[in-house]
Amino acid sequence: MKIAIAGAGAMGSRFGVKLQAAGNDVTLIDNWTDHVAAINANGLIVTRDDGKDQVYPMTALAPNDVTTTFDLVILFTKTMQMDQMLTDLHDVLANHPAVLTLANGIGNVETIEKHVPRSQIVVGTTVWSSGLVGPGHIKVTGTGSISLQAVAPASFSNLGDIISTLNAAGLKASPADDVMAAIWKKAGLNSVLNTYCTLLDCNIGEFGALPNWRELNDAVLDEFQAVAAAAKITFSASAVTTLIAAQFSPETNGGHYPSMHQDMANHRPTEIDFLNGYVARLGKQLGVPAPHNAILAQLIHSQEALVTAKD
Ligand SMILES: NC(=O)C1=CN([C@@H]2O[C@H](COP(=O)(O)OP(=O)(O)OC[C@H]3O[C@@H](n4cnc5c(N)ncnc54)[C@H](OP(=O)(O)O)[C@@H]3O)[C@@H](O)[C@H]2O)C=CC1
Numbered sequence: 001m002k003i004a005i006a007g008a009g010a011m012g013s014r015f016g017v018k019l020q021a022a023g024n025d026v027t028l029i030d031n032w033t034d035h036v037a038a039i040n041a042n043g044l045i046v047t048r049d050d051g052k053d054q055v056y057p058m059t060a061l062a063p064n065d066v067t068t069t070f071d072l073v074i075l076f077t078k079t080m081q082m083d084q085m086l087t088d089l090h091d092v093l094a095n096h097p098a099v100l101t102l103a104n105g106i107g108n109v110e111t112i113e114k115h116v117p118r119s120q121i122v123v124g125t126t127v128w129s130s131g132l133v134g135p136g137h138i139k140v141t142g143t144g145s146i147s148l149q150a151v152a153p154a155s156f157s158n159l160g161d162i163i164s165t166l167n168a169a170g171l172k173a174s175p176a177d178d179v180m181a182a183i184w185k186k187a188g189l190n191s192v193l194n195t196y197c198t199l200l201d202c203n204i205g206e207f208g209a210l211p212n213w214r215e216l217n218d219a220v221l222d223e224f225q226a227v228a229a230a231a232k233i234t235f236s237a238s239a240v241t242t243l244i245a246a247q248f249s250p251e252t253n254g255g256h257y258p259s260m261h262q263d264m265a266n267h268r269p270t271e272i273d274f275l276n277g278y279v280a281r282l283g284k285q286l287g288v289p290a291p292h293n294a295i296l297a298q299l300i301h302s303q304e305a306l307v308t309a310k311d
């Protein structure tokens, strides 16, 4: 399959390497010029769990330099960068590729459908993880899986091909029955792990070892449950808690610092407004207060302001 990875940071690069190794024709697309130049000059360097580096020759381009067509565009920007990436890829999208995103946060479908007909959009979630070490260099730990679905299943015929392509690359993909439920489930997980690990400056294993992790977890997820019920979205706080507990082991994501922690460490904006902040805002609109989520969103924004003030 001819695949573009639009947003080739930590996750886009990890997926790009796996898909290319499985025989697909992969192009990495990113606005970060040093990263694009480093990949084209030296290949993509991947540091594995055992500390060893492997180098993968890959093609990387800035969005405005893309001239070819693709069967599939995998959008892996941060939620806040998605609209700009889709604008930059206007000509590529005019050729009707399928567009898949597995980015975290709630609200990505609304952004994508401003640029792409619903009949071409596939959305989902993943618990694969990755970190950026520097331009052209990522660090990967553990394993993961993917859950995905077409936004308009009745008019999208090749979900099976996409799932087979992801599985042939070892990415462990399966169809979601209710994609909104899957997105809220992942957002619940991120609103616990990403937010607390960032505030507490710890990795996922260290968070799971805290004696009060359940209390912290429930403060977030009980409010998710109430807001989801008011919004008529299927959500189970206990199922999300089980998924969170499954991330604590070193074999899954115990050694991983969530993407929000990486953003804060790099003094970059976080996705908090699409996680705890989204649920706090929606709760307010629906008359279901979510004060813990609201204060956690404020704490992350305060931390963003403090770290960038020191730049
Ligand atoms: N990392 C993870 O383990 C996981 C992440 N996700 C989700 O996947 C999506 C993509 O995340 P992720 O791959 O972590 O994102 P990254 O931060 O690694 O990369 C996203 C983009 O940010 C820009 N960027 C990042 N770092 C720098 C830097 N130092 N200097 C300049 N530009 C930089 C680049 O785009 P540009 O230059 O165009 O701004 C890059 O394409 C997000 O929604 C995230 O929540 C989901 C599961 C796990």
Ligand SMILES: CC(C)(CO)C(=O)C(=O)O
Pocket: 104, 126, 127, 128, 129, 130, 189, 190, 193, 194, 253, 256, 257, 258, 259, 260
């Ligand atoms: C890997 C995982 C699941 C950890 O929260 C994630 O989604 C992230 O880092 O953003």
